[in-house]
Amino acid sequence: MTGGIEMIKVRDLYHSYNNNEQYAVKNVSFEIAKGEIFGFLGPSGAGKSTTQKILIGLLPLQKGNVTVDGADVRKSSRELFDSIGVSFERPNVYKKLTGVENLKFYSEMFGVPTEDPLKLLKMVGLEDAAHKKAGEYSKGMLQRLVFARSMINNPKIWFLDEPTSGLDPNTTSMIKSIIREKQKQGTTIFLTTHNMHIAEELCDRVAFITNGEISAIDSPRSLKLSFGERLVAVEYIEDGKSKKETLSMVDAGQKQRLNDLITRCKVETMHTQEATLEEIFIKITGKELK
Amino acid sequence: MKRLFGLLKKDALVAFRNYFFLIMLIAAFLLIIAADFLIPEKASMDAKVLYTTEGQQSDKAKLLLGMLESEEGAKRADSKAQIIDSMKKDKNTIGIVVRQQNGEPAVEILLQGYENEKSKRALALSFGAALNPQNVDYSSIEDVVLQQSTGINDIPLNKSFVPLMIFVEPVMLGFIFLATLIFMEKEEGTIKAYLVSPIRIGEYLISKVVVMLLLALISTILITSFTVGLQVNWLLLLLTVAAGSIFGSTLAMFIASLFDSLSKAMVWLIVTSLVLTVPMAAYFVPSFSPRAVTIMPTYNLLFAIREAIFPSGSSMIIYQNIGGLLAMSIILYGASTLIYKRSLLRD
Amino acid sequence: MRRLLSIFRRDVKSSVREFLLLYIILAPIVVTIGLRFFIPSVNAISLQFALDKGMEEAAVQEFEKYGRTELLDGRTALENRVNKVDDIIGVLQKEDGGYVVITQGNEKESAKLMAYQILSGMKSQGAERAVTFSDIGAKISSVAVYGASSVILMAILLGGMVIGLNIIEEKEDMTISALSVTPMRRLEFIAGKSIVGFVLPVIEVLAVIWILGLRDVNVGMVLVMTLSSSIIAVIFGFLMGVLSSNQITGIANMKFLLIFVSASYIGAAVLPADKHIFLYWSPLYWSSIGLIRVIANTITWAQIVQYTVWIIALTGLVFLLFKGKIQKGLT
Numbered sequence: 028m029t030g031g032i033e034m035i036k037v038r039d040l041y042h043s044y045n046n047n048e049q050y051a052v053k054n055v056s057f058e059i060a061k062g063e064i065f066g067f068l069g070p071s072g073a074g075k076s077t078t079q080k081i082l083i084g085l086l087p088l089q090k091g092n093v094t095v096d097g098a099d100v101r102k103s104s105r106e107l108f109d110s111i112g113v114s115f116e117r118p119n120v121y122k123k124l125t126g127v128e129n130l131k132f133y134s135e136m137f138g139v140p141t142e143d144p145l146k147l148l149k150m151v152g153l154e155d156a157a158h159k160k161a162g163e164y165s166k167g168m169l170q171r172l173v174f175a176r177s178m179i180n181n182p183k184i185w186f187l188d189e190p191t192s193g194l195d196p197n198t199t200s201m202i203k204s205i206i207r208e209k210q211k212q213g214t215t216i217f218l219t220t221h222n223m224h225i226a227e228e229l230c231d232r233v234a235f236i237t238n239g240e241i242s243a244i245d246s247p248r249s250l251k252l253s254f255g256e257r258l259v260a261v262e263y264i265e266d267g268k269s270k271k272e273t274l275s276m277v278d279a280g281q282k283q284r285l286n287d288l289i290t291r292c293k294v295e296t297m298h299t300q301e302a303t304l305e306e307i308f309i310k311i312t313g314k315e316l317k
Numbered sequence: 318m319k320r321l322f323g324l325l326k327k328d329a330l331v332a333f334r335n336y337f338f339l340i341m342l343i344a345a346f347l348l349i350i351a352a353d354f355l356i357p358e359k360a361s362m363d364a365k366v367l368y369t370t371e372g373q374q375s376d377k378a379k380l381l382l383g384m385l386e387s388e389e390g391a392k393r394a395d396s397k398a399q400i401i402d403s404m405k406k407d408k409n410t411i412g413i414v415v416r417q418q419n420g421e422p423a424v425e426i427l428l429q430g431y432e433n434e435k436s437k438r439a440l441a442l443s444f445g446a447a448l449n450p451q452n453v454d455y456s457s458i459e460d461v462v463l464q465q466s467t468g469i470n471d472i473p474l475n476k477s478f479v480p481l482m483i484f485v486e487p488v489m490l491g492f493i494f495l496a497t498l499i500f501m502e503k504e505e506g507t508i509k510a511y512l513v514s515p516i517r518i519g520e521y522l523i524s525k526v527v528v529m530l531l532l533a534l535i536s537t538i539l540i541t542s543f544t545v546g547l548q549v550n551w552l553l554l555l556l557t558v559a560a561g562s563i564f565g566s567t568l569a570m571f572i573a574s575l576f577d578s579l580s581k582a583m584v585w586l587i588v589t590s591l592v593l594t595v596p597m598a599a600y601f602v603p604s605f606s607p608r609a610v611t612i613m614p615t616y617n618l619l620f621a622i623r624e625a626i627f628p629s630g631s632s633m634i635i636y637q638n639i640g641g642l643l644a645m646s647i648i649l650y651g652a653s654t655l656i657y658k659r660s661l662l663r664d
Numbered sequence: 665m666r667r668l669l670s671i672f673r674r675d676v677k678s679s680v681r682e683f684l685l686l687y688i689i690l691a692p693i694v695v696t697i698g699l700r701f702f703i704p705s706v707n708a709i710s711l712q713f714a715l716d717k718g719m720e721e722a723a724v725q726e727f728e729k730y731g732r733t734e735l736l737d738g739r740t741a742l743e744n745r746v747n748k749v750d751d752i753i754g755v756l757q758k759e760d761g762g763y764v765v766i767t768q769g770n771e772k773e774s775a776k777l778m779a780y781q782i783l784s785g786m787k788s789q790g791a792e793r794a795v796t797f798s799d800i801g802a803k804i805s806s807v808a809v810y811g812a813s814s815v816i817l818m819a820i821l822l823g824g825m826v827i828g829l830n831i832i833e834e835k836e837d838m839t840i841s842a843l844s845v846t847p848m849r850r851l852e853f854i855a856g857k858s859i860v861g862f863v864l865p866v867i868e869v870l871a872v873i874w875i876l877g878l879r880d881v882n883v884g885m886v887l888v889m890t891l892s893s894s895i896i897a898v899i900f901g902f903l904m905g906v907l908s909s910n911q912i913t914g915i916a917n918m919k920f921l922l923i924f925v926s927a928s929y930i931g932a933a934v935l936p937a938d939k940h941i942f943l944y945w946s947p948l949y950w951s952s953i954g955l956i957r958v959i960a961n962t963i964t965w966a967q968i969v970q971y972t973v974w975i976i977a978l979t980g981l982v983f984l985l986f987k988g989k990i991q992k993g994l995t
Contacts, residue, residue: 083845105847113845119838123678135670136846160681176842340919347927355931355939401800406962408806423794430799431808435710439730439778441795446781448794453784457762463747464769493919501912579912580684587691591698598706599750604775605709606750620749629770631747 033094034184034215035059035082040091042077051077052239055091064206064216066230068223070314074239075219076116076188082217083113083186096184109139112182116189116219118169122162126153126172129161130179137180147175150205152198167194174202178209185209188219203229223305233304237312247304254310255302259285263292273300320516324524328498332528335501337494341532344490345539348482352544356475366391367400368413378415378422381447385413400427413444422448464630472627479544480623481600483558486536488618489590491529492565496586498525499570500579519654526566526650533562545626553635554625560642561618567649574656614642667848671856672863675830679860684911685826692819692868696875699811703876706807711775712752714745714766719757726786727755730778742766753779804878804959810933812876813955817929819868820890820951823861824897824904825918830857831905831994832914840994850994854902861898865890878959885958885968892972893951896979903986906993928952947978 040055052074080086130144151171257276274281400412412427576582596616621638679685711731742754754766908914928948943949954971957963
C-alpha cells in the first residue's frame, strides 16, 4: 500500500453466474490507491474478467461492497464513466468506420473534454492507418485502436485488459511507456493480465487470483523476497571439464556444497539468481499461468 | 446417387431449421383461409356504376334505365351529388346522369378524371347505341367463337385467386429461399469443402433445386386441395408447378452465382422478383398485354397454372410453358455451374 | 440529445458504406421511378382488336379510336392471335362487305359487344353526341393509390430493417460493450438507433410523393400516418436485431415479417369492408388502410387519430411481449 486516496475499494466480493453457490469470484477484497498500477494476475478463467466487469458495471454487483472513485457502484450514475477508461481484450470497434471516425464517435459519448483522436492514434503508431476502415486493420492494429480509444476521455481510472497480448516487442514497449507516462500524470491503473513480465515491469502491486480467490497481494519485490529462494548459479572446472550447478542459499546441505566448490574447484562464473514472478506464482498457487 | 441423397437430406434439414417449411405452411394456411372464407365468391372486378335521373323521362330514356336496372353492379342513386360523393370514396365507381335535352334523352357520364380517351369514346358509343336502338344493326356481322364452353368466366372470384396464389407461394417464394440458402453456405465457407470432396458442384446445386421443388409441390397440393378441391388435372398441375419452381430456383441460383455476398445480390434478386410478378396484373385484366409483359416466362406460367386447374381446352399453353421453362432452366443451371466452378477455383 | 444525434449520424455513415443498406435505402426510390412509368401504361389499358389487313382503311381507323389494334394477315393468323391468353377480339371483313367477329369465348361480354357497336356505329354516325362527359377531378387512379401506398409501406419497413442491420453490426463488432462503459444511457442508445427508422421513411415518402406527382395528397396526413407506422417498423427492427446473430439470419428472419405485411396489406386492399375485422389485430393492417386512404384522399383527421391509436396500442402490446428479449439482447 503506497498510501494516499483509495480510488478503488473492493470488500468481500462474491459473484455467481448461475446465482447459486458456485462462485466465479469469492471473498475478494483489495484497495487501489490513486496513481498506483495494480496488476490482477491469474490464468484464464480465474475470475479476473468477472472482477473487472463488476468494477466497470458490465456485471451487476451481487454480494460485497465496491466503490470506484468514492462512489458505490450499486448507486453510481452514468457520469462516473466520464472518469473511467476501459481497454478491452477483444477488439470491439466499428469495422465500417475508420480509426479516426471510431475515436471521434466514441468521444461524443462523454460529457468531459476529450483528447484529439489523431494525437492518440499517433501515440500508438496508427497515424498512417487513421483514415482506413477498421475492417482492414490487422489484429495488432485493432488492439492498439482499442487501447487508444480507452484514453479518449483522459480517465482518472484506467482499466487495461491484456493490453499487450499478441503485440510485437516494439509495440509492446511503446504501450508500456504510455502506461508509465499516464501513471506519472496521476492515473490509477487496473491491469488485468496473465503476462508476468509485463506485471513485473509495470505494477506497483499485484494480486494473484486463482479459482476466484486472491491468494496474495503485494509488490513484486516483496513477493520475491518472501517467497523466492535465493539461488546461486556456479560454473566451475572439475577434472578438466566445465560444469554448471544451481544451489540454494537457504538449504544447509547446498550451502555446504557451494563452500566445497569454491575451495576445491576453479570457479569460472558465479551469479545470484532471483526467482521470477512466474515461479513465485506457481509456488504460491500451485498453478501454471496459462 | 448416394451422394446426391446425402446432400438432399442435409439441404432439407437446413431448410427445415431455417423455418422454410414453417413459413410455407403458414403462408399456405393464410392463403387457404383467404380463398375459402375471406374473398367473396361473387364480386365484379369491373367498375361499379351508379345512375340517377333528372327531370321527366321519355320512353327512349326509360329503355336505357331498364337496361341499367338489369345490369349487375349498377345501382340507382338519388342525385348527382350523391353519386359524386360515393365516387370520391370508391375510385372504382363511375356515375351516369340521364336527363332530357332539347326533347331528346341525354346522358352525362361522370368519371374519376384519369380515364383515357379511348375508353371514354367506347363508353360514349355504348350509351349512344343504347339510346338509339333503332340504329343498331348487327345483321351483317358473323359471330365466330373459337372455343365453346370455356367456363373461365364462371369461376367464382375467390377460386380464381388460386392460380395466383400457387404462382406466388411455391414458385416465387422458392426464388428467395434458394438464394438465402446458397449465400448461407457461401458465408459459412462450406461450399469450399465440396471442392475437396468427390461431390460435383452440379450435384450440390441440383440438391437445392430439388428441396425447393419438394416445398413447392407440397404447398401446391395443400392450397389446391383445400380451395378448389381434388377435381383438377393433378399431373398437369404438378408438372407445371414443377417447371415453374425449377425455373425460379435456377434463376435465383444464376443470380447468386454472379455475386459473392447476399448484400450485393439482394437488390438484383428483389428487382428480378418484382419484374417477374408484373404479369399478375394481366391475370385480372386480360387486355393488359404489352409485349414487355407477354414475353416474360412467368406470364405463360401464370396462365398455364390456371389452365391446369380450370381447363378451358387450350392445354397447348401448358406444354409450351413446361417446355420453355425447362429449356431456360437447363441453360441457367449450366451457366451457374460454370460460374461457380470458376469463382471457387479463383478464391 | 448530443449523444442521440451522434448515434444517428454514425448509423447513417455506416449504412451508406455498405451495399446492402445503400440498396435498402434506394430501393423504394427505384421502385417509385418504375411505378412512374408503369401507372400510365395501366391507366391506358383499353380494348384490344386484332384486325385483318384486308379491312377497309376507314374501318381500321374507326377501331383505333376505341382501342389498341394489331394488323394481321388472314383468318388463320387472326384465330391464332385470338387464341392467346390475353383478351383480344378479332375482326375480319368478308367479300360481301359484311364482318366476322372472332372471339375465344372467355372474353368479357362487353368487349365483344363493343366490336359489334363499332361496326354498326360506322353506318350511323352521331348517336354518341347525346353523351357528355364530366369528371370529379380525381388525379390519381387506383393503380397509383395502391402503387404509392405499397411503396410507402415498403419504405417504412425498410427503415426498420436498417435499424435491425445496424444492431446486428453492433453485435458482430461487440461495440455495445464499449458503449456501456461510457456515460451513454441505454435509453439514449435505443432512441438514437430509432431515429433512422423515422427519418428515412419521412424522406422517402416525400420523394415518392414528388416523383409520382401526387399533388392532391395532404402531406401532413401522409407524414402522420408514416410516423405512426414507423413505430411498428422500429420495434420490428429492434426485434430483428436482437434475435439475429448475423446479417444473413437477419434477412432470413425478415421473411416472418414479410408474411404479416403481405397479409395485412393485401387484406386491406382486396377484402370487402365487412371482412376487414379479421385483420384488426394487425398493426400493419391499420397502417395499410391508413396509407391507402390518405393517398386516395378519402380520410379525415379523426380517422387518422383513430388508426394511430390502434397502431400504438397494438405495437405497444408487441413491445411489452418482447421487452425482456430486446433489453437482454442489447447488453
